[in-house]
Amino acid sequence: MAGPIKHKYKKRAMVKFGKMKKREPFYLSEMRHYMNNYIGVSGRISQQAATTAIQLTSLIRIHPDFRFHPSVTEQTGQWQYIGELEEE
Numbered sequence: 001m002a003g004p005i006k007h008k009y010k011k012r013a014m015v016k017f018g019k020m021k022k023r024e025p026f027y028l029s030e031m032r033h034y035m036n037n038y039i040g041v042s043g044r045i046s047q048q049a050a051t052t053a054i055q056l057t058s059l060i061r062i063h064p065d066f067r068f069h070p071s072v073t074e075q076t077g078q079w080q081y082i083g084e085l086e087e088e
Contacts, residue, residue: 009048010059013038018081025078032056
């Protein structure tokens with residue numbers, strides 16, 4: 001029997017995208033495009049990081065490093081990475 005689904009590669013790609021954007025707000029479609037074209041350690045597009053809009057919405061809602069900012073003028077809001085950034 002398989003263990004619980006952990007989505008560790010998806011979460012790793014999400015955090016990497018958030019750190020790349022720093023504190024700049026972004027749309028979920030930007031993150032989905034990044035994850036579906038994510039280049040893994042082997043230098044090829046990672047199959048484990050690819051995701052759908054529904055799955056990504058569920059994952060980002062429960063992730064503690066991301067915050068949702070609703071928009072009044074548009075139907076969709078923007079997300080922001082609030083986790084730790086690497087100081088250079």
